[in-house]
Amino acid sequence: MSLKYALLGFLTTEPASGYQIAQEFGDSMGWFWYASHSQIHPELQRLAARGLVTSEVSDTDGRGTRVYSITPAGEAELKEWLAAETEYPPVRDPERIRLIFADMLEPADIRAHLEQHRKHHEALLDGYLAQLREVLRGTFPRLRKRLAARPRQSHQLVAGLKVLALQGNVDRARSEIAWAEDALLWLNSIEAAERADGC
Amino acid sequence: MSLKYALLGFLTTEPASGYQIAQEFGDSMGWFWYASHSQIHPELQRLAARGLVTSEVSDTDGRGTRVYSITPAGEAELKEWLAAETEYPPVRDPERIRLIFADMLEPADIRAHLEQHRKHHEALLDGYLAQLREVLRGTFPRLRKRLAARPRQSHQLVAGLKVLALQGNVDRARSEIAWAEDALLWLNSIEAAERADGC
């Protein structure tokens, strides 16, 4: 049930509409926690019903956008969750489980999977690095907003944590890419041995 | 829908009961794909209804254990899935999302999370390394069974893929541990700066 807290956390930076949140949870925020709009809207309604957020229909854009703000009760519940121990979900890795049974495939098909794996994590890495650059340059919009609402002596901590999280994802992506490349080299040697064996 | 294929894959090594599968999916197999018995039993029933597995009540143990075996249709569907492109699930990282909002916590609470993170991945690493040692020594039971059922010239591939998958998990765990350690060092410097600031 982390979506709830991801939403509350998001709203501690600034009030936002469901649409706006959905955009970011499919974009920059989605690098940490993805959610679709059809999950976000009902969850915001539940949070409002529990008094953890309030909502107002804004007239400024003439479109009747519903803007959510976090309440003190919401902040309290968020802090409680932040301090609590993380419950790590069980491992479910669709690529590794495939690899284990991939001995039923031709080496060429295994190669395709490893190349896809590298490509997938290269795309993630590009996203992480782009965001990391913006954060380090101080041009990342959501971080600027978050810093603006906080005392100067906490700025190092706020920005540092964001960098840390991104750096962790960068490391992870690089580790997956390096692994896939090693795996491809190993596969070459297997294929060479197979050809030498004469088939 | 990978559980289905994880079960079919499991049964390509040897026929097994739901209980046996549940043990391994919470244990060695669980390092790649965890599932509980209450999910496994109904799924096996569905697979049996679709003719992808057959089941027989074994009398040998006097306990009426239901043993499932994969059918040619099941193997065909498994191979199809193995060759298909992996659909990577969206990122949902309960620790990183916490970290991003952790600027609302005291540094001591952040420290506790980073230490928990390191500990969590150290525990995973221990499991991966233990299994890797067994695989490399040739004493890992399920790998022995899988090799026994396959032609000698494929042994390198079968064992190699298993090593590869484990090595990937080892790399990932090490990357998380190294990251957590760097993060703890950074947190030290933040705390030192805070104390120097005088509070």
Next chain:
DNA sequence: GAACCCATGTAAGTTGTTACATGATTGA
């Protein structure tokens, strides 16, 4: 006026968790 973005929602279905329920066998 067609296509696209803004904006919010519901409904049906799948996947996974937690708890409940049962009964046989084994070992201390």
Next chain:
DNA sequence: TCAATCATGTAACAACTTACATGGGTTC
């Protein structure tokens, strides 16, 4: 005989996905 392990299941619920549905505003 008590506890643990073996063995299979169901029910209720929570989380998430996909598809459907609607309507205003903007741009070509």
